[in-house]
Amino acid sequence: xxxxxxxxxxxxxxxxxxxxxxxxxxxxxxxxxxxxxxxxxxxxxxxxxxxxxxxxxxxxxxxxxxxxxxxxxxxxxxxxxxxxxxxxxxxxxxxxxxxxxxxxxxxxxxxxxxxxxxxxxxxxxxxxxxxxxxxxxxxxxxxxxxxxxxxxxxxxxxxxxxxxxxxxxxxxxxxxxxxxxxxxxxxxxxxxxxxxxxxxxxxxxxxxxxxxxxxxxxxxxxxxxxxxxxxxxxxxxxxxxxxxxxxxxxxxxxxxxxxxxxxxxxxxxxxxxxxxxxxxxxxxxxxxxxxxxxxxx
Numbered sequence: 001x002x003x004x005x006x007x008x009x010x011x012x013x014x015x016x017x018x019x020x021x022x023x024x025x026x027x028x029x030x031x032x033x034x035x036x037x038x039x040x041x042x043x044x045x046x047x048x049x050x051x052x053x054x055x056x057x058x059x060x061x062x063x064x065x066x067x068x069x070x071x072x073x074x075x076x077x078x079x080x081x082x083x084x085x086x087x088x089x090x091x092x093x094x095x096x097x098x099x100x101x102x103x104x105x106x107x108x109x110x111x112x113x114x115x116x117x118x119x120x121x122x123x124x125x126x127x128x129x130x131x132x133x134x135x136x137x138x139x140x141x142x143x144x145x146x147x148x149x150x151x152x153x154x155x156x157x158x159x160x161x162x163x164x165x166x167x168x169x170x171x172x173x174x175x176x177x178x179x180x181x182x183x184x185x186x187x188x189x190x191x192x193x194x195x196x197x198x199x200x201x202x203x204x205x206x207x208x209x210x211x212x213x214x215x216x217x218x219x220x221x222x223x224x225x226x227x228x229x230x231x232x233x234x235x236x237x238x239x240x241x242x243x244x245x246x247x248x249x250x251x252x253x254x255x256x257x258x259x260x261x262x263x264x265x266x267x268x269x270x271x272x273x274x275x276x277x278x279x280x281x282x283x284x285x286x287x288x289x290x291x292x293x294x295x296x297x
Contacts, residue, residue: 027295028250028296031079031293032291035290045062046062047063047107048060048207049264049277049290050112052266055072055266057071058070058071058072058083059118061108063279069134071083078268079292083290091105091107094139095137103125105122109208111159117130118131120138124152127147128169156172160210163210168185170183170208172204174201179199181197195243197243211267214237216238216243217234218233218235220233221259228254230253230256231251232252235247249293257278258278260276264276272294273295274292
């Protein structure tokens with residue numbers, strides 16, 4: 001009924017305003033939400049997303065070692081109105097064997113390389129791999145001892161790359177008794193841990209990107225059981241010695257969005273657009289949402 005649709009729209013707008021920050025320097029506005037579905041058994045489980053610099057193309061990664069890509073269809077206001085898929089691939093290991101879901105194929109983080117390839121972080125067997133082509137075997141990066149000590153299913157969730165090509169990855173949970181996440185960096189063929197990122201046991205780090213402004217954008221999740229999911233986005237100024245100028249850009253209410261896990265930060269010509277995607281866990285009670293906000297300063 002039309003009245004029901006109007007009430008749903010009003011309710012959605014009211015919920016969206018709850019995510020606007022009441023503090024910090026930034027001005028953040030809600031852009032829109034698009035629900036994506038395809039009639040395919042392996043559709044879903046999306047854990048990471050990359051949007052092109054002009055917002056017109058996407059790469060999206062599932063946690064079952066599959067990557068899809070295509071065009072983003074937008075209306076005159078820049079809101080997503082559709083996704084036209086133009087390709088897909090199942091990721092391979094370094095020997096050319098297709099990765100299966102589970103221990104070896106739990107792909108979580110995605111970052112686009114300056115040369116057009118991409119990196120993927122995996123948990124289960126925690127590692128990062130480079131793909132020059134999604135249909136070709138992976139090139140594995142070295143695995144530092146620290147990765148082997150990560151708890152099972154609590155590994156490398158967030159992955160981002162800066163303008164110089166340095167790669168950064170963050171685990172899902174902080175260590176027991178700690179108050180910060182380790183941040184590992186790969187550059188010059190070696191891993192190091194240049195700094196840590198302040199955090200708490202409440203929030204899990206699930207996605208990251210470095211925006212065109214050079215700042216680190218971190219997507220975090222809080223699961224509240226039957227009450228659903230909460231999401232939070234923080235950003236930081238990045239320096240050689242660490243992170244500074246922490247800002248909480250938005251914090252959603254429970255049930256406002258589904259299980260947001262991937263984030264991409266890009267310039268839409270007005271501000272920094274944050275595009276986030278949810279992981280439906282292949283459950284009928286959840287859905288794949290693309291949620292967008294704009295950061296104006």
